[in-house]
Amino acid sequence: MERRVNYKNDVNLKATELRLGLPGSDEPERQVTPSIRNNKRTSSEISEKSRSKSSSGVTEVGNDDHHDSTAPPAKAQVIVGWPPIRSYRKSCLQTNENEVEGAGMYVKVSVDGAPYLRKIDLKVHRSYPELLEALENMFKLTIGAYSEREGYNGSDYAPTYEDKDGDWMLVGDVPWQMFISSCKRLRIIKGSEARGLGCI
Amino acid sequence: MESSELKRSKDSPNSDESAGLSSFPDEVLERVLSLLKSHRDRSFVSLVCKDWYNAERWSRTHVFIGNCYSVSPEIVARRFPNIRSVTLKGKPRFSDFNLVPQNWGADIHAWLVVFAAKYPFLEELRLKRMAISDESLALLAVAFPNFKALSLLSCDGFSTNGLAAIATNCKNLTELDIQENGIDDKGGSWLGCFPESFTSLEVLNFANLTSDINFDALERLVGRCKSMRVLKLNRSISLEQLQRLLVNAPQLAELGTGSFSQELTFRQYKELECTLSNRKNMHTLSGLWEAKGIYLPALYPACTNLTFLNLSYAALQSSELAKLLAHCPRLKRLWVLDTVQDKGLEAIGLNCPLLEELRVFPDDPFGEEIVHGVTEAGFVAVSYGCPRLHYVLYFCQQMTNAAVATVVQNCPDFTHFRLCIMNPGQPDYLTNEPMDEAFGAVVKTCTKLQRLSVSGLLTDLTFEYIGRYAKNLETLSVAFAGSSDWGMQCVLGGCPKLRKLEIRDCPFGNAALLSGLEKYESMRSLWMSACKVTMNGCRLLAREMPRLNVEVMKEDGSDDSQADKVYVYRSIAGPRRDAPPSVLTL
Numbered sequence: 001m002e003r004r005v006n007y008k009n010d011v012n013l014k015a016t017e018l019r020l021g022l023p024g025s026d027e028p029e030r031q032v033t034p035s036i037r038n039n040k041r042t043s044s045e046i047s048e049k050s051r052s053k054s055s056s057g058v059t060e061v062g063n064d065d066h067h068d069s070t071a072p073p074a075k076a077q078v079i080v081g082w083p084p085i086r087s088y089r090k091s092c093l094q095t096n097e098n099e100v101e102g103a104g105m106y107v108k109v110s111v112d113g114a115p116y117l118r119k120i121d122l123k124v125h126r127s128y129p130e131l132l133e134a135l136e137n138m139f140k141l142t143i144g145a146y147s148e149r150e151g152y153n154g155s156d157y158a159p160t161y162e163d164k165d166g167d168w169m170l171v172g173d174v175p176w177q178m179f180i181s182s183c184k185r186l187r188i189i190k191g192s193e194a195r196g197l198g199c200i
Numbered sequence: 201m202e203s204s205e206l207k208r209s210k211d212s213p214n215s216d217e218s219a220g221l222s223s224f225p226d227e228v229l230e231r232v233l234s235l236l237k238s239h240r241d242r243s244f245v246s247l248v249c250k251d252w253y254n255a256e257r258w259s260r261t262h263v264f265i266g267n268c269y270s271v272s273p274e275i276v277a278r279r280f281p282n283i284r285s286v287t288l289k290g291k292p293r294f295s296d297f298n299l300v301p302q303n304w305g306a307d308i309h310a311w312l313v314v315f316a317a318k319y320p321f322l323e324e325l326r327l328k329r330m331a332i333s334d335e336s337l338a339l340l341a342v343a344f345p346n347f348k349a350l351s352l353l354s355c356d357g358f359s360t361n362g363l364a365a366i367a368t369n370c371k372n373l374t375e376l377d378i379q380e381n382g383i384d385d386k387g388g389s390w391l392g393c394f395p396e397s398f399t400s401l402e403v404l405n406f407a408n409l410t411s412d413i414n415f416d417a418l419e420r421l422v423g424r425c426k427s428m429r430v431l432k433l434n435r436s437i438s439l440e441q442l443q444r445l446l447v448n449a450p451q452l453a454e455l456g457t458g459s460f461s462q463e464l465t466f467r468q469y470k471e472l473e474c475t476l477s478n479r480k481n482m483h484t485l486s487g488l489w490e491a492k493g494i495y496l497p498a499l500y501p502a503c504t505n506l507t508f509l510n511l512s513y514a515a516l517q518s519s520e521l522a523k524l525l526a527h528c529p530r531l532k533r534l535w536v537l538d539t540v541q542d543k544g545l546e547a548i549g550l551n552c553p554l555l556e557e558l559r560v561f562p563d564d565p566f567g568e569e570i571v572h573g574v575t576e577a578g579f580v581a582v583s584y585g586c587p588r589l590h591y592v593l594y595f596c597q598q599m600t601n602a603a604v605a606t607v608v609q610n611c612p613d614f615t616h617f618r619l620c621i622m623n624p625g626q627p628d629y630l631t632n633e634p635m636d637e638a639f640g641a642v643v644k645t646c647t648k649l650q651r652l653s654v655s656g657l658l659t660d661l662t663f664e665y666i667g668r669y670a671k672n673l674e675t676l677s678v679a680f681a682g683s684s685d686w687g688m689q690c691v692l693g694g695c696p697k698l699r700k701l702e703i704r705d706c707p708f709g710n711a712a713l714l715s716g717l718e719k720y721e722s723m724r725s726l727w728m729s730a731c732k733v734t735m736n737g738c739r740l741l742a743r744e745m746p747r748l749n750v751e752v753m754k755e756d757g758s759d760d761s762q763a764d765k766v767y768v769y770r771s772i773a774g775p776r777r778d779a780p781p782s783v784l785t786l
Contacts, residue, residue, distance in 0.1 A: 081297030081704075082679070083565050083595060083622045086354070088380040088408065089512075090565075164572075 109186040111139050111157075112193075122180055128172055135159060135188065143188070146172040156191045226255060234259040261285060266724050268306055268330065269749065272773040273314035285324035285349075286315070292727050292767055293677075294702060295329055296354060299729055299765070301753060303780045307331045307357075309339075310778075316343035324349040324375075331355065337362030341369035349375035349403070356382030360390045360409070367393035374427075375403035388413035388436070394421055401425040405432035407456045407487060412436040423448040429481075432456025435489045439464055439472060446475045455502075457487035460495060460514070469498060477501035486510035493520040500527040508533040512561045515539040522547035533557040538573040538595065545578030549585025557591035558582060565595070565622060576603035583610035590648075591616040598629040599656060604638035614646040618653035624680035624705070627657040634658055640665040643673075653677040663687035667694025675700040688712035692719050702727040710737030713766070717741065720748050725769035733763045741768065742786035749775055750786045 144155030290306025437458025667690035709732035
């Protein structure tokens with residue numbers, strides 16, 4: 001997100017200033033980079049950090065008072081105490097997210113070629129390997145190993161899921177907790193379709 | 201009052217001295233003044249003359265202390281001998297957002313020790329942001345035989361063991377209100393500590409506790425406390441249990457349900473619906489955790505006379521909210537989650553013409569992608585339908601200057617305007633301009649404005665507007681805003697009624713801090729964190745203004761010269777002696 005910088009008087013100085021960082025990138029001394037959410041992986045860390053009681057100065061952005069700071073501007077930074085929501089409410093919401101249907105978090109699972117769908121309780125599992133094993137048992141198929149580079153290339157089947165935005169994602173890319181909170185349904189696609197994903 | 205006779209022999213001035221100002225006998229004056237409830241009125245009364253000062257101090261039964269360090273318990277006890285009810289507030293508000301170190305202070309114990317000696321007939325204690333230990337609760341439970349009401353909001357340091365002490369020993373308890381505290385929840389057995397002979401409870405709020413409650417004990421307690429009018433349950437209470445409790449409490453005025461998502465049979469659902477119907481006395485409804493849309497209709501008959509509906513823990517969709525609101529014609533206060541989206545806010549505008557307060561909380565403030573939530577459109581929609589709106593708290597991902605201008609044009613009576621654009625420093629998303637004109641419109645139009653929280657990309661112009669127009673402003677919260685010292689100087693120079701100023705992550709430095717030298721003595725407190733204030737600036741302030749306490753909290757690893765967090769407040773008790781090592785008093 002481009003932002004107007006209001007230091008009208010400093011414009012000429014800034015243009016000639018030698019800085020670390022790509023030309024056109026935001027000034028590191030500006031309080032905060034607007035896109036603290038551009039890195040999916042850190043959002044669960046953000047909520048965990050904000051929940052912790054100690055306000056660690058290391059993570060607080062506003063303390064970056066040094067003009068010659070070499071902090072990389074594009075790094076996703078955690079802001080302590082922002083947005084201003086009471087700790088109590090935050091921990092309540094945290095539990096809310098994990099308890100989608102009260103007793104369990106059941107999502108529909110469809111397999112290409114199967115006549116009907118099944119339901120699986122995501123809360124019962126604590127990790128991807130457990131989930132994949134459960135899926136393999138439920139449908140009597142093999143999913144195989146996940147790799148960040150190739151997805152499930154080489155397997156007969158690949159697990160995908162629909163997230164909150166309605167997009168179909170490959171299971172395994174994001175941290176488990178984030179997956180749990182955004183997974184709406186699962187779809188196990190045939191390996192032949194999945195092979196296409198590995199090339200992206 | 202026997203005490204007034206005692207007093208008169210000690211320090212009553214001769215009637216000659218009062219120059220005819222007070223021709224009432226003292227008893228009459230005290231009787232008249234005892235009817236005054238507002239502590240501000242009482243403050244004015246005490247300044248009239250010595251007679252009135254004395255009459256006021258003897259007749260006062262409730263004392264409100266907005267900052268526990270502004271005065272000492274000994275000073276309070278000396279001035280007000282007949283206190284029955286105390287309200288105390290401790291930590292700076294930003295401690296709610298983890299900006300204050302854990303062991304900062306605001307411990308109630310020293311106060312309780314003095315109260316135990318001087319106010320043995322104490323009946324009520326209401327604490328906000330104080331540290332309170334189980335030991336203190338145990339002392340409270342036994343030191344005051346007439347103790348009636350305990351309210352703890354945003355406090356920490358205690359566990360359910362402390363609650364057990366209260367339940368066991370306070371024979372005359374009418375109110376136990378435990379809200380949103382950092383409580384160490386060791387289990388629900390404390391509720392069983394109320395003796396079987398105990399029947400006086402009128403207010404019970406344990407909504408914030410997480411563990412399972414001894415339900416049988418609760419059911420019996422509710423059954424025998426016939427005067428119970430406020431009951432707020434925690435999540436562990438199921439719908440079926442709720443129904444059983446409600447059967448025994450037909451007169452409830454305020455209900456906080458437990459979890460609203462248990463699988464019910466049709467018969468159970470009908471029973472619940474029946475129990476909830478015809479509750480003409482019920483004016484407040486909250487709880488509704490994990491509320492399932494299909495069960496909400498059971499609530500409809502209970503909503504006829506609702507004036508306050510708190511849905512801030514129920515992630516409802518817009519259609520569910522709309523259907524519910526159609527049954528709440530008298531609603532004045534509504535809290536929702538932003539899962540209802542703009543469509544839900546439109547429904548509010550259509551169904552709640554009497555609405556005076558709206559709070560929209562974010563359901564997923566730390567979520568990965570910002571697609572959901574409410575926008576400026578929803579805000580505007582509410583303003584068209586609810587002209588009486590005077591309190592708003594609105595968390596959103598995007599806002600425009602034009603929308604805010606429209607909102608205040610429709611609702612010019614705002615007293616509390618708290619807008620939180622969740623991305624720090626975000627401009628008007630349509631024009632890409634700062635949000636200065638939005639808040640300019642707010643302060644120009646809403647002349648009664650008492651409390652303002654600003655957000656978004658803001659230059660000094662916002663603060664020029666605030667200083668120039670916000671003549672009734674008492675509380676201002678600022679984050680990631682402003683361009684230079686001038687902004688803060690405008691506010692300090694312009695807002696005559698300013699009492700609380702809290703600032704974080706703004707480019708305000710020593711010049712700004714020191715421009716408010718005289719001002720701070722007329723304010724309750726100033727908070728500045730992650731700004732450009734230095735230790736030298738703070739030292740200068742402390743030196744120039746001896747009646748202010750200037751406290752600095754240092755962060756680990758920060759520059760020695762920077763004053764990372766500054767808390768300044770007036771006090772007649774002098775610098776505090778219980779500060780932890782991380783807090784420096786200058």
